[in-house]
Amino acid sequence: MTQIGMGTTSVLPRRLRDAFRLAAEAGFDGVEVMITSDRDTHDAARLAALSQEYGMPVLSIHAPVLLFSSYVFGRNPLVKLRRSVALAEAVGATTVVAHPPYRWQRRSAERFVETVRQLSRQTGMRIAVENMFPVTRGGIEHDPFAPSWNPGALAVDALTLDFSHAGMSGRSAADLAQEWGSRLQHVHLCDAASTRPGGTLRDEHLVPGRGAQPVAEVLRALAGSGFAGHIIAEINTRACGRDDDQRVAWLRETVEFARSHALVRH
Template sequence: MIRIGMSSTCAYPLPLEDSFRLAGQAGYDGVEIMVTRDEATQDAAALVALSERYDLPILSIHAPVLLLTHFVWGRDPRVKLEKSAELAARVGAGTVVVHPPFRWQAGYAEDFLDIVRELAASTGLQIAVENMFPWKIGGRGVKAYSPGWDTTLMDCSSVTLDFSHCALSGHDSLAMATALGERLRHVHLCDGSGSLDEGRVFDEHLLPGQGSEPVAEVLALLAAARWDGAVVAEVNTRAAKTEPERLAMLADTLAFARIHTREL
């Protein structure tokens, strides 16, 4: 069976322990930790303690690559990635998720794919580069990422597929999964309703089945291939007004994943 995990971002803005608690109550197989300014997300001992308390393995570590985490572990993006790999090794996670660099991160951007390959080789971890999306400012395209946002064009051995980002980029996720083949090693389970070209500018992270991406078809493709990566829910639950409502959203996401990753 494909492991179905839950990202700590699903419980935002609740404290980190709530992510473990909600993941356990909903029935997930493990968690992904987004490293943020919350010191608990950076502390291997604290993470291991939570993992043991809730009997949930840590499947993956998401490097602090968001603009909101600019100063986490300093300002050098290479150091951030290396520290993420160190943290993953200490908590028993096999995967580090990282975004392509911003174009203005000049030296790091130029060496990014070499850094990813070298780090994967030296640690034995999967450094899974996540697909992103083109930016538009004032209706004009802006090259925000380097070497780019499309991971199908990158020379890296491990990729994370994010459905919401596919929707924003106008990139069909089933075509992307097929093109990636064995390089697809990690999935962020969510959905999106349309591309930037259609006037949508928000990275929605809808519950699967609520958008326009062929999420069920991609999961079925992976199940048929006896894929051994992890599918990690990364859905936006901030609209939930109560904890039972949030928990129901997480349980629905898990049920969708279980149904469509069932090996026939």
């Protein structure tokens, strides 16, 4: 059964407790926890306590891959992934979201696919590799990720589709979803202003329906295919500042958008 969750990144710079509270208030089914330098995000006991307090299960764990979490769980991306899987097991999550390593992390990149497949077999955890994006310098496109920014090119079983990253890559999320087929098993729900070649270098994470990506089309197609993964709202609410009324309004708009399209069976 598809569950509609909220990513804790949707309420940054608010704290973890706020994320669980706002997810419950906005009507989500659960949360995806992004592991950051905030120690609470990698404390299984703390996550379990918040989950019980707000009735919000931890659906998925996002490995610490962003620049502000460079030293969380060590420097090695594969060690970070293993520890993220262990945390997911401890809190009852069924999915771990991972990014491909950066190209300069050559040794980890060479072993990334093998490690993902091995961990999945050993633990039964769904490790869903997320689409990233190329960058263009001087009119030449470069891929900063290895083996590829497009996880559809990798021999892994589960993929995460991020609509904002699709916009940055100049691709339609509908094209990526069709290309990936049944391997698309996790969604980061948001929108992006661009689908043109070259995309945009702004990782916008707009409220779905406010951009140019075919978000409703993709969700309806997934519903028709019997998709049973998680759909996680990952929108940028920094413009809300400390105005939680506005933030909750955006979150409710997002969850209502998801339910109106993703839960309709054809």
